[in-house]
Structure formats: C-alpha cells, structure tokens
Amino acid sequence: MKMKAAVMMELGKPLEIREVCLDKPKAHEVLVKIAATAVCHSDLNVLNDPTTPIPQVLGHEGAGTVVEVGDYVTTCKPGDKVALSWVPYCGTCESCKNGQVSLCESAFGPMYAGTLMDNTSRMTLDGGPCYHSSLLSTFAEYTVVPDMSCVPMPENMNLTAACMIGCGVATGFGASVRAAGVRPGSSIAIFGIGGVGINAIQGARIAGASRIIACDVKDENLEAARKYGATDTLNTRNIADVAGAVKALTGGIGTDYAIDCTGIPKVGTDAWLSARKGGTVVVIGAYPEDATLTLPAGSFHRVGKTLKGSFYGDVNPFNDFPRIAQLYLDGRYDLDSLIIEEIKLEEINKAFDAFLDPTAKNMGRYVITFGS
Ligand SMILES: [Zn+2]
Ligand SMILES: [Zn+2]
Secondary structure, three states, X not given: OEEEEEEEOOOOOOOEEEEEEEOOOOOOEEEEEEEEEEEOHHHHHHHOOOOOOOOEEOOOEEEEEEEEEOOOOOOOOOXXXXXXXXXXXXXXXXXXXXXXXXXXXXXXXXXXXXXXXXOOOOEEEOOEEEEEOOOOOOOEOEEEEEHHHEEEOOOOOOHHHHOOHXXXXXXXXXXXXXXXXXXXXXXXXXXXXXXXXXXXXXXXXXXXXXXXXXXXXXXHHHHHHHHHOOOEEEEOOOOOOHHHHHHHHOOOOOEEEEEEOOOOHHHHHXXXXXXXXXXXXXXXXXXXXXXXXXXXXXXXXXXXXXXXXXXXXXXXXXXXXXXXXXXXXXXXXXXXXXXXXXXXXXXXXXHXXXXXXXXXXXXXXEEEEOOO
C-alpha cells in the first residue's frame, strides 16, 4: 500500500512528507493504522546521528488500530487499539529469562540497522530502500511493527493520549513505581522535571508518596511539577549544597528515594547524597558515554544505600501500559495536559524547531493526529 510519511532524507535536515510504499506484515508482524504519534527528543538525536540509515521514517511514540496481523501473532487482533513499545522483548535471552524484559537487547541490532526483527524493511521510497525507526516508524499513516511492540489498550482508551505511553510516560512512571518501588507515605526527590521527570512525579503520586520534591533549574517546570503532584520544589540553579537543601526539607534525614532524570553526572551525585541512609537512588537519565559518576567512598558501607540504573523504567509493556491507560481512564493519570499542541503531519518540523528553542516548553509533547 501507499501512504504518507515524514521521512528523514538528509542528516540534520527538516523531515520531508513523502509517499512511501508499505508491504504487508510478515510472521510476527502487525499492520497498524496510526491515530496519533508524539515527537520525542530522541527523534532529534536520530535525525542528527550520522549512523542513522536513510531515508528513514522516524517516530517511536505512537498508538493506533490494528488493521492486519501476520502469521503466529497472538498479542493482538484486527480492530484492537494498541499503544506501541520500542522494546519488543524476546522472552528467551538472559534478561528476559530473569524477568527483566526492559533490558532485552534482541531488538537493538535491527533497531540500529533500521529494519524489523528479521533484518529486512517493509518500506520502499521511490523504488529504493527506506528504513524503520526503533522498529516503529510512527510518523506515518500506517506502519508495520513487531507483534511484541503492540500492546492492546482498553476499548474506550483515547488514542491521542495513548500515543505518549510507550516512551517518556512509561519510563518516568516505571522509574518511580517499578525501579524505585515507591511505597505509600514515603518521600522522594526527583531531579530533572522534563518529559520523564514529570511522569516520575505522577508515578510517585499514584504509588502514594507523601513528599515529592521536584528539583530543576527552570522555575516554569517546577511550577508545573506541582500540578502533577510535587509537594515541594527546589530550584537548584544557585544552590551549592543541593543534598543539604533536600535534607533540610526532610528533617535533616534525606528522602527514601531519589531519581535522577537529567543525564548529568553531577546531579547523580546530588541524588545519591539526597537519599537517606538505606534509601534507593535510581538513575534513569543517560549520562555521556565517557563520563564518570562520583560517589563518596568513605562510609559507603555504613549508609547502606542502593544505586540502581533503570532502562525504560523497568516496565513490562504488556503489564504496565494498560495499567497507565486505566489510571488515565479513572482520572488518576494526567496525559492530556502533557500535550503541548496537536499538529498535522505536515507541521512536524515545528516540533523539531521547538527542541532547539531554549524558551520553548520542554515538558510535554507535540502530538501529530491523523484524521480518521
Ligand atoms: Zn521517545
Ligand atoms: Zn530478551
């Protein structure tokens, strides 16, 4: 079939709206009609990455309706509403066997090659090859994706809200609920109130945390953090002793949990120091590859803290995505106000321009919706 898609034709250049040919789904693949797709900062990274195979249809946050399934597909059926996951886990690798499906790496080879799981593409452009992005390529009217990427949603789920679940929402929610394991009545400090941090706040709120301390350098983000459940805010821009400031808010003790969403190693140190003795610190942001995280070695054993890296919020998409959707339907999880603006596919470059504008809102998503 032919369909409209936003295609990366050149490194770092605006996406072009092109007509792309899409083949039928093979075994373990699903054809999805995209209803909505969100633009993520990672899409900008892909656009500026010289190793990205091009031309490529970008986009990895999407939701839609199943049109057709290939052989052996058991995760969904035609007509199902689905939210898409970019970690289609295999179930048989060491991580999966240990129940840590968010650490499954089976999809990463095909992901970097710009293909689906069988190392081939279902798309062509002007008769030549056209590559997939994160096995999802959601900036398109239709897409073919792995069956393990298709997570059924409740029948009455709003797909414009659902399209955001599979990336920053899952990662932030999971950081609090899964990775940190926030307990009722506890305290937590969350560093970096962007697309992930705001969802870590929501996760902590739903898990029953009593004190949620939002830390950021932007007053605007801190103000918004309160709307999502932060009980305290700390603008760390001009604070030399950040951990001291967090401790001052918790009777000198420190928080039960700290989550670093920033990707800045210095903030990781602050998060570590902000947690109480015996507390748990979760690092969810990506530090630079060559960076070093500095923690005080003196009395390390005496403070009894846990430091934990978390990828994709430790979520199991088939378990956690429908729960997030149900929380949304119950009025307990706010997805609607995470939408900065609804735009058309043709306006997609506006979302990319916003990433480069330091004055633009960076806490939600531009969402592309497709008329039915
Ligand atoms: Zn994303
Ligand atoms: Zn696996």
